[in-house]
Amino acid sequence: MNIARQSKSSSSPSSQKRPFFSGRNKASLHSYWMSMLFASWLATYLELILTGTQLYTFQARPLTNIFSIDIRFTLIGIPVMTLFCVTALSWMNLLQRTLFLILIGLAMMLFEKISGRLGWIGYSDQWQHMYSFLGYPAFILVVFFFFTWCESARGNI
Template sequence: MNTAKHSKKWSLPLSRKKPFFARSKHVSAYISTVLFASWVGTYLDLYFVGKQMYSFPARPYPAIFSINIAFTLIGLPILTTFFLYFIEKMKTWKKGVFIVTISLIMMISEKRSEAIGWFAHNDQWDHLYSFFGYSLFLTIIWKFYRWMSSL
């Protein structure tokens, strides 16, 4: 008489790997958010450069573009991707601290890029505007990402 043995495979826990549709939804939320951040950043730069609040003395194709398209089309998407990657792994209260920290770093980076000659503000500009602007921008980007992830 043959007896069947219980396979050890059946007692293993289910795979924790997310199904493809869940991963593609995650990727599409990332891509949508990165494009949104680039779009918002581009139009904010166009607005503030148009109002002569700041300028980009060193930029690619200065005869064509009044803004630094390298930053808005390459730098900002890369930074947004890193921002999303790290912030989604944090607990709620750490997210606020992270946004404030990045805003401070960006404010300091603006001052450094002015010293190098990549960026110039007019005399009425206060760098606290940059801090609050980046805080608001990053909060909106995070909320947009969460909204896109929930669809």
């Protein structure tokens, strides 16, 4: 329903309604999905390596007789975190990205300490929380590079 019509003498282009997921947005949506799948896959293998070397264990996890990792984290937490981080990083400049990644590292280091106190994760004596401070930003950066590669491969950058 048109409330106001554009004047015939107006030189501005008329605004046509376009579907949200059209053209570039569909390609971007594909890049987001691919990044979320890549991050979930990468996190699963990193978790399998770290739990396999006994650096930490997930004490409260579903399907304990099947999985040595917490699949809720790798199937839900990582994709949601990836969507948030990739979207945020794509809007930021270099300084903002650097500060954001430092903040993510600090937040995950703090979250690990809290989850350890709550009994969700058990850490070995060799585990240093500095690994998370450096590891999570590196992980997010790799996933963001994958996202930008997907975007450039589809011609969206």
